[in-house]
Amino acid sequence: MTGFEPIIAAAATSAISGIALPVFEKLWNAGGKGAGQIRKSQQYAEERGRVLQALQGYHRKYIDRHGQIKIMPGLMKEPVPLSSIYTAVKFLDERSRHYFATPEELEQLYREQGKRSFQAASKRHDGISVAKEKQYLMVLGGPGIGKSTFLRKLGLEAFQGRKFTRTERKEGEANPEKIKRPLIPVFIELKTFRGKNIDLVSIIAEEFAICGFPDAEEFTRLSLEQGKLLLLLDGLDEVPTRNINRAIQQIEDFATKYNRNTFVASCRTAAYRSSFRQFSDVTIADFDDEQIKQFIHRWFNSELDQQADTANQYWQLLQKPESNSAKELAQTPLLLTFLCLVYDRKQMLPNQRSTLYENALDLLLSEWSAQKRLKLDPIYQGFHPKLEKDLLSEIAYTSFEEDRLFFSKADIIDRIAIYLADTLDAPEYLDGPAVLQAIEIQQGILVERATDTYSFSHLTLQEYLTALYINKKSLIQTLVSQHLLDKRWREVFLLVTGLLGREGTFLLEAIDQQARTYLDDQPKVRYLVQWAGRVTQGSLSKYENSERVAIAIAIAIAIVSAIASARDIARDNAIAIASDSAIASDSDITSAIKSTIEINRVIASASARVRGNSFVIASDSASAIKSASINAQYLNTLKIFNTSAFKELPKQLQALKEKMPDLSAPSDKWRSYAYKLKATWWNALGLTNEKLSLSEDEWQSLADYLYANELLLSCQKSSIGISRKAWETLKARLLTID
Secondary structure (H helix, E strand, O other): OOOOHHHHHHHHHHHHHHHHHHHHHHHHHOOOOOOOOOOOHHHHHHHHHHHHHHHHHHHHHHHHHHOEEOOOOOOOOOOEEHHHHOOOOEEEOHHHOOOOOOHHHHHHHHHHHOOOOOOOOOOEEEHHHHHHHOOEEEEEEOOOOOHHHHHHHHHHHHHOOOOEEEEEOOOOOOOOEEEEEOOEEEEEEHHHOOOOOOOHHHHHHHHHHOOOOOOHHHHHHHHHHHOOEEEEEEOHHHOOHHHHHHHHHHHHHHHHHOOOOEEEEEEEHHHOOOOOOOOEEEEEOOOOHHHHHHHHHHHOOOHHHHHHOHHHHHHHHHHOHHHHHHHHHOOOHHHHHHHHHHHHHHOOOOOOHHHHHHHHHHHHHHHHHHHOOOOOOHHHHOOOHHHHHHHHHHHHHHHHHOOOOOEEHHHHHHHHHHHHHOOOOOOOOOOHHHHHHHHHHHOOOEEEEEOOEEEEOOHHHHHHHHHHHHHHHOOHHHHHHHHOOOHHHHHHHHHHHHHHHHHHHHHHHHHHHHHHHOOOOOHHHHHHHHHHHHHHOOOOOOOOHHHHHHHHHHHHHHHHHHHOOOOOHHHHHHHHHHHHOOOOOOHHHHHHHHHHHHHHHHHHHHHHHHOOOOOOOHHHHHHHHHHHHHHHHHHHHHOOOOOHHHHOHHHHHHHHHHOOOOOOOOHHHHHHHHHHHHHHHHHHHOOOOHHHOOOHHHHHHHHHHHHHHHHHHHHHHOOOOOOHHHHHHHHOOOOOOO
16 A cells, blocks of 8 residues: 555545435434434444444445456456556547448548548547536447446546536426536446346445445435435446346336436447437547557556656557557557557567467457456357357458458348358357357457448457468468558568468568569569669678668669659659668668758759759758768768769769859750769769669559568568578578579
């Protein structure tokens, strides 16, 4: 315990004592236990002391049972105080939801957003603020989204004296009056309702009795009648199926009978088929960037973490492009907690993303339900997680093949039915609708996005399941031949490599062979790759052969793209990919390539002056030339090129800077200057303009070739246990011409 806990406990007791003591006063005055004796001041003080002690015990019990977080016992050794990591929940603006959208309309909306998240961007509302304004609230959301945590947090808010709304109907008043006042929280887990009848009064009284409340039953009855309680009913979806209809009716009747109290319930969206009449339905939104960052900073808040700046380092890691899929999982609080636990252990996210996502999927399929101790539907007696994973992987792959992320309910039920009919392990009593409902409710891996329209909960999970299917069915050649250049499949390639283990070399070799076909019948492109290998071969650079070749190609393309009068998408793609291939982490190299582009814009501008068009002013041109000279000198220190001509480039550029014409110089003088700039670059690199005058198709072939090689390198980084010898052999062949 910290030194502040007694103070906090006393404050919390004070907050609810103003509610509880008047109730006991009424009980005593009405002839409750010891009514005749407590009129004596000493007796009264003793009874009052018992009540205050019971209130303190009640607060401690709430903290012990509902104020701490501990999930995934294998990773999490100690519970974490909920108040220390709680991140503000936000509710979706329901008016923005596409209830009746078709799969095709949702596909279009998803692509227009340009994000990996399936949840449409919309205005969001602070959860605590909404909850304090509503007397009846039903909180909906998928598994692990934070419904239970939110309800528990509301209880903590009540202990701190925060005010909640309740409705007061005065005699003769047409409309009820909404008032705010503190309430005593009672957290009830609905999964404990195993019998046919739910006696909520007895359950509440028992909560008070075990904390030493005098006259617990009478106190409960009077508190309910006076509207003193905040009733937090967690997990309607966890009520056994056979009892669910009865439970809904009994809860509604209870809320109607004791309508002066405040009610907040929670339920998984997929299981909520019958709206409570009095309740306002709200849906918890996925975490946005602000919430993810806040959670991370609260999780890594120890003195050691603050000294090491762990939170900021982790947040920056999630901002990197290669972490996009992990960050997507972080939109779900349960999976964000899992990711934080993984990072806390290793201070990094593992390169083997396939293992990371496998653990995340297993967490949803098995561990989370087991930890919540759900009594699973009979459907699960034969539909075990391995069978479910196999089914989901087939659905994921076929949908991905069809370039579909959203599908109709009828379509997915058909897919399930076909799978069940064709699988020996599937019991005969299983049927498509029941299996879909079980998957949707228990794990939330398939989610209803609009009426009868579904998708996977996360694109990352669909990609992982697609990779799982490819690995199981040995579809490596199909993957490479049909999808190598489709960037939509990039994450699948990385995941398949990890799943293949030592056999991942086969995928890498298949990519290399396919990449080489892009240079067939492309002599100019082949010449450029051969040239880059020749001018960098044998240099004493710290970079690998393939990295030096990529740098040389990037610089050559930069020259052409700046000098050429026309630009096109294929050329832009080629320079971007070449710049990123194996050197993106080196900011100095990237800067050198960018300065190469800038200097050659000066050349283009000088040529434009001849045609009477606008061009960069002389001072900017001089600055660009100076920058290129410095960076060319830097490339020399890195020993990227092995030619003596390139070593002279910095001096030649500096000399040309001094001879730049005045802004008012005639056209022929600018024409001559542009020619000298171009000639200086070509001579330094040993190239000619004719050799790099590529058509759009040739530029596209080069872009495809470079992308395939860059993807190959990324796959190698995601691999697990491939042969070192096999990789060294393959690496030596990268960006070479046979």
